[in-house]
Amino acid sequence: MHLPFQALDPYLFTRAQALLDEEWLHKDADLAPVLPTVLARNVGQDWHKAGTFRHHLVGVARSLTQWQQPRDVRLLGLLHSVYGNAFVDLVKFDAASERGRLQALVGESAEHLVYLFCTQSRAQFVQRVLAGQIEPDGSVVLDKNGQRHVLTPYEVAAFIVVSMADTIEQWFSWQDDIFSCFPSVPQRPQAVHWAASLWPGPMRPSARMLSQIAALGQALQHPGLQGLLPVPPVFAHCTQPLAAADEAAATALYWSVIQQEHPLADLDVATAMLEQAVRLNPWVGEPQMVLAQLYLSAGRSADALQAADSALQAFSAWGNAWDKRVQWDAWVAWTRILRQSASEGGWPERLDKLNNVALRS
Structure with missing residues (x-):
């Protein structure tokens, strides 16, 4: 068996563990002072894709924190839609009258971003980034209402990194349909495509956006952008395409394995399908985690440990889940249970005893 499993980076995993505490944001010296003002705008009550707007903003900030981004970029992640944008009508601060208030709260540089x-x-x-339309110095030229606007190299790097975090936090199969072909989204009538419109749909992981995130990450290798920001640890530090x-x-x-669209009496078909999924896309943790459990069920503890380590590495690298059915x-937590069982060489023989498993360290 040769699979592209990744070794678990203890330092990266330790950083991720700190973010498992629900109170991590309240303890963050840069983000905590901003949180009461954001929460006061009822972000916890607003719908947003796979959760609430609060869930989304915190999830984006969590990835950026795990990626060791500087204060202004992490604040951009926490506040990235508060003035509203073309994608959402969630206006939490009025750009015409409240910019000064936000500047006083986070500083001019962060508010500007x-x-x-x-x-x-x-x-x-x-x-433009995906098309390689980045100027030699790292800037990007945008057009708005006939006006030319030049994003500085730092702004370009920040927008790439935040776009990566923003996409991985929210995107799943429902958006694959309603925002099909993003960033060039065709205008389709909702009534005709009513089945695609039903939220949240099957909650299948996205089948098209990780490759786009990988391409955005590779753009950070542009000579004009290198060294401006820490490179996210995904896709081998943004060096590998998908x-x-x-x-x-x-x-x-x-998804075929998750939906049990294969023979169920033995493990061989499901295992082979997941192994091939990992070969094709080794950059997300969920397929490797499920594979680790199949290996445990087959008594293959050494293989299960490798798969669980690699899954934890992927989860730690992203700071967010690819499969949105449960949270990151x-x-x-379940991957750590699998890793513990693989290390100790034990896995429940009785189905009901799975209810008893617990993390001991």
Whole structure:
């Protein structure tokens, strides 16, 4: 068996563990002072994709924190849609009258990033970055209402990193349909495509956006952008691509196992499907986590440990879940159970005893 499993980086995992505490944001010296003002705008009551707006903002900030981004970029993540934008009508601060208030709260540099991120065309930005339309110095030229606007190299790097975190936190199959072909989204009539509109749909992981995130990350290797910000630890520190066809096939294989669309009497078919999913897309943890459990069920503890370590590495690298059916911390918790069982060489023989498993360290 040769699979592209990743070794678990203890330092990265330790950083991720600190973010498993629900109170991590309240303890963050940079973000905690801003939180009461944000929460006072009822972000915990607003719907947003796979959760609430609060869930989304905190999730984006969590990835950016795990990626060791500087204060202004992490604040951009926490506040990235508060002035509203072309994608959402959630206006929590009025850009015409409240910029001064937000500047006083977070500082001019952070507020400037938030304002630009909300008011410039993010679809156009992503299109130009993916098309390689980055100037030699790292800047990107955008057009808005006939006006030319130049994003500085630092702004470009910040917008790329936050776009990566923003996408991984929220995107799942429902958006694959309603925002099909993003960033060039065709306008389709809702009534005709009513089945695609039903929220939340099957909650299948996205079959197309990881490859786009990988391409955005690779843009950080542009000579004009290198060294401006810490490179996210995903896709081998943004050095490796993910082919769109490989992503789509890997998602289909994974979801077929989750939906049990294969022979169920023995483990061989499901195991082979997940192994192929990992070969095609080794950058997310969920397929490797499920594979680790199959290995445990087959008595393959050494293989299970490798798969669980690799899954934990992926979860730690992202700071968010790819499969949105449960939250990131739950995926991490179950993977740690699998890793513990693989290390100790034990796994319940009785089905009901799975209810008893617990983490001991």
